[in-house]
Amino acid sequence: MSEKYVAAAYLVVFVAVLAYVVIIGTKLARLEAALAELVERVRARG
Amino acid sequence: MRDTFVGNRLPALAGVTTVLFGIAIALIFFYAPTDADQGISQRIFYFHVPIALTSYACFGWGAWKALRVLWKRDHRADVESYVAIHQGTIFGALTLVTGSLWARATWGHWWLWSSRQLVLFLVLFLFYCAYFMLRFSVEPGPRRANLSAVYALFGVVLTPVSFLAIRLAEDFIHPTVFTRDGPQMTGSMFAAFCVSLAAMLTLFATFYSIELAGKRIDAQIRELREALS
Numbered sequence: 001m002s003e004k005y006v007a008a009a010y011l012v013v014f015v016a017v018l019a020y021v022v023i024i025g026t027k028l029a030r031l032e033a034a035l036a037e038l039v040e041r042v043r044a045r046g
Numbered sequence: 047m048r049d050t051f052v053g054n055r056l057p058a059l060a061g062v063t064t065v066l067f068g069i070a071i072a073l074i075f076f077y078a079p080t081d082a083d084q085g086i087s088q089r090i091f092y093f094h095v096p097i098a099l100t101s102y103a104c105f106g107w108g109a110w111k112a113l114r115v116l117w118k119r120d121h122r123a124d125v126e127s128y129v130a131i132h133q134g135t136i137f138g139a140l141t142l143v144t145g146s147l148w149a150r151a152t153w154g155h156w157w158l159w160s161s162r163q164l165v166l167f168l169v170l171f172l173f174y175c176a177y178f179m180l181r182f183s184v185e186p187g188p189r190r191a192n193l194s195a196v197y198a199l200f201g202v203v204l205t206p207v208s209f210l211a212i213r214l215a216e217d218f219i220h221p222t223v224f225t226r227d228g229p230q231m232t233g234s235m236f237a238a239f240c241v242s243l244a245a246m247l248t249l250f251a252t253f254y255s256i257e258l259a260g261k262r263i264d265a266q267i268r269e270l271r272e273a274l275s
Contacts, residue, residue, distance in 0.1 A: 002087040005151035009090045009144045013097070016140055020253060027260055034267045041274055 056259075059252045066245035073238035081235075087151035094144040095223070096243040097137050098167070100250050102205050104134030105174065107254075109202035112195035124191035125265075127198055129257045131177055133250055138171040166208045173201050 074092045081088035108130035114123035145164070150156050158164060177197055184190040223229060229236050 002085055002151045005147045006086055006089050009093060009147040012143050012147070013093055013140060016136065017249070020136070024253075024256055024260065031260065031263050031267065034271075038267065038270055038274065045274075 056252070056255050059248065059255065063245065063248040063252050066241060066248055070238065070242040070245045073234075073241055078235045078238040079232060084152055087148060090144055090148040090151070091223070092238050092242045093246075094141065094148055095239065096246040097144060098141040099243060100246040101134045101137035101141055102209060103247065104130050104137055104250060104254075105170075105198075105202055105205050108134060109198050112198035115191050115195040116199075121188075121191065124194065125261050126258060127195060128181065129254055129261060131174055131198060131201075132257065133254055135171070135174050135178075137246075137250065138167075138174065141167065142171060163208070166204075170201075170204045170208045173204060177201065 070092070074089055078089070078092070080086055108127045111123040111127035111130060114120045115127060145167075146156050149158065149164075177194065180197055181190060181194045184193055223231060229239075231239070
């Protein structure tokens with residue numbers, strides 16, 4: 001009976017770490033897009 | 047210098063964290079014996095307590111950086127304090143969830159309002175949740191940095207109260223593992239606990255560095271955008 005609570009506790013930590021990595025990955029993609037846009041603007045200015 | 051850290055040392059830190067987690071899981075499930083009193087549910091302890099201690103470390107680090115904001119007028123420390131408190135709140139939420147699961151497995155209840163230490167940790171967690179409301183209700187700048195720093199310093203006072211409550215409480219519901227006579231567990235249990243604590247602290251260091259690097263790049267992009275417009 002207690003096994004499911006132990007599994008749930010470890011699963012919660014694993015899911016939280018995974019969610020954090022996904023959020024950071026999404027943010028990194030947004031930063032890359034913003035940086036690419038700025039590079040384009042600088043190039044357009046000559 | 048900081049970019050070098052992100053570029054060179056961060057992957058190493060992430061690697062150490064992964065290895066430590068692997069060792070911790072192996073020690074918890076294949077080396078540490080099953081507790082005679084609580085049975086398998088005691089294995090939640092190896093993650094629950096290190097997560098709680100890491101959240102205290104995050105809040106302490108956030109308060110130290112907040113002190114630097116007020117004392118040295120170090121404007122970089124403001125974002126460092128914010129990131130540490132953000133991490134502490136995540137670890138705090140995990141403490142509450144894993145603690146609740148452990149309570150359900152051993153006491154038969156998800157939560158006990160009569161247990162002062164549980165309520166005090168919840169108060170600490172909610173206090174730091176309110177930090178974000180305060181921070182984002184003020185325009186970015188020195189005023190926001192100062193207000194956030196003062197709040198973070200007030201919050202750190204609650205940390206020892208929450209930590210000591212487990213020892214001073216008279217209800218004896220929450221177990222006290224670390225006493226004046228040392229850790230009340232076998233050597234193999236203590237080894238699993240120490241590795242797990244090291245894994246959690248390096249996880250915090252890794253996430254802290256990643257989030258901080260992201261915040262700094264974000265700020266630089268914003269500055270660059272303003273300069274180009």
